[in-house]
Each structure stands twice: as structure tokens, then as C-alpha cells.
Amino acid sequence: MPSHDNKIIFAGPVGAGKTTAIAAISDIEPVRTDAAASDMTLRRKAETTVALDYGLLRLEQGCKVHLYGTPGQERFDFMWDIVSRGGIGLALLLDNTRPQPAKDLQFFLNAFQPLLLRAPLVVGLSKTDLRPKPDAESYALLLARCGLRPPVFEVDCRRREDIKQLVLALLYSRDPGLEA
Template structure:
């Protein structure tokens, strides 16, 4: 019997979670986007309000279920719905936006406890070569929360960039020592 694994994408609205799932999924992604009615409407027309979902066939290694969660803190409870069995998280940052660092700060404030318990990769999206000062500030924000993670610059539309993220998470799982969660061992 093939195993099912979960990968969760989190980040500010507009960081690229829906785009990642669309690039990876072997099925048409299920989305819950609705029109923005708050201040976010100035940045984008729609936003995810429950989750995005996709699936990726890993052959003999099973199925990878992909979840993209809303970036707004008011939807934080959705993580509780998908957390069981999550192998890791991908934290996305819009590196082309003036609000990118603020978005990361909000994501870290909302999910810091979860990020301490599972491997994650910090991914800078939407800018092919973010300035070193931006990268350093992102890493400093992680350290301020007591978090450590690799930082990758990606294009959320690129399946090969996302495969690199997945490989990095697998390395973290293989070499990390994560607490026992939901009856599973993260580092085994």
C-alpha cells in the first residue's frame, strides 16, 4: 500500500501558494478563492478563504497531498484541519512586494509554534534575485522567532524549482530531529 504524505504551503496573501499547488498538482487544483473585500483588494482581486488542494503522484513512494492555507491570521484554524501527517511546510514570501517582510512577520507570528515542530523551507518568490539585504532580513526574522530553515529563491510556477524545495524538505526530514507528532516520527 502506498503512503500518503502532506505538504503545507503558508504565507501572506499573494505570496504564491495557489500557484505552487497549480504547478505541482497532477489533478486540477481545488481552490476556495473569493473576491477580496478588505484592504487586500488593493493588491489582488481574490484570496483563498479555506484552502487550496492538489495531489502529486510519487509512484511507489505514494501520494503527496498539497495544501495551501490562507495567509490571514483569522484563517489560522485551517492548519489544525490539515496538520496530521504533514511532512513539512513551505513558507512563501513575496520578495517583489514592499509588504513582503511585513507578510513574513505576520506568517511567523501566526505559525511560529508549528514551524518549531516540523521541517520547513523559507522560499522567496516573485523576484529572480532578491537583494541580499532582503534575504538577510528574512533570516534575521527567523532567528528572532528562534527558527532555523534553509532559504531558497524560487519561481512558484516552476515545477523544477518546487522539486528542489521538496528535496530540501526530504533532506531535513532525513537529518533532522523533530518531535513525535500525531504518532509519527519526523526525522525517521
């Protein structure tokens, strides 16, 4: 991993845990752009990200990883391209309690295809304690049908270790030599 700054994008539907994940792993107080939910999002949570979330992870040897969370609502999709510029990878978080999480997976793969053509992907499944199916293996099979084989993890977005595992898997996907 180069000693310069790196940028990882967190994406996924509303309520998947992007803001929470960045807060769990950031070495600084995260920047949040939450506003009161005013549409169907209100059924899932009171506030939602309207621009981006930002955090910073400091690694060894002065390496920094900037963490950017995108808004989950499709009406803010113009932010997805803006935030993705310069990204070295995508951490896609999926809320397993949503009605069709596999459909969410396909939607976000399509939406972030320009980034995924040049950068690795890792998938984090949130809220599997509330709804265990589909499981990580089911998602891996769906991804394989799309020609993708990213790491897939069940995560609790509140737990630093879970999100650290997700970020490290993404960094290792980018540079396998990091493990040594």
C-alpha cells in the same frame, strides 16, 4: 520516506504564490477555493483563497505528498490550525514585494509555531525579480536569530522546478537519507 500519504502545508501572506505553487507541482488538477477579494486584498489581486488549495504529488514507490495551501488573510487563520493537522512540514512562501516581508516572516513563524515544533520548515521567496532585497541570505540571518536554520530559496511559483526544489528540500529536512 514512508510509502503512505504525507501532507505538506503551504502558507504565507496574500499574493505570495501558494495557489500558483501548488498548481505548478501538482500531478492532479488542483482544488481551489478562491472567491472575489472584498477587502484590502483587492489592491493586490482580484481573487483570494478562502478555505484551502489542494494538490497531489506522486513520488516513487507509491508515496504520495498531499499539498495544502492555506488562505493568506489573517481573518481565515482558523483554517491554518485545521489544515496543519497531520502536516509533515511547512513551506512558507513570502512575497518580497510586500512592504515588510521580514515582518510577514515573523508573523507566520508565530502563527505556525505549533506545526514548527514538530515538523521542518522551508522558506520560498517569491517575486525577487521585482524586488531583490531582502535576499535569501538576509532571511537566513533573520531565521538564525530565531534559532531556525531552514533552507531558503528564491522561487518563481509558476515554475515546477523551483517548487519541486522547495518540496524536496523539505522532504530531505525530514529524512536526510532520501538523498542517497
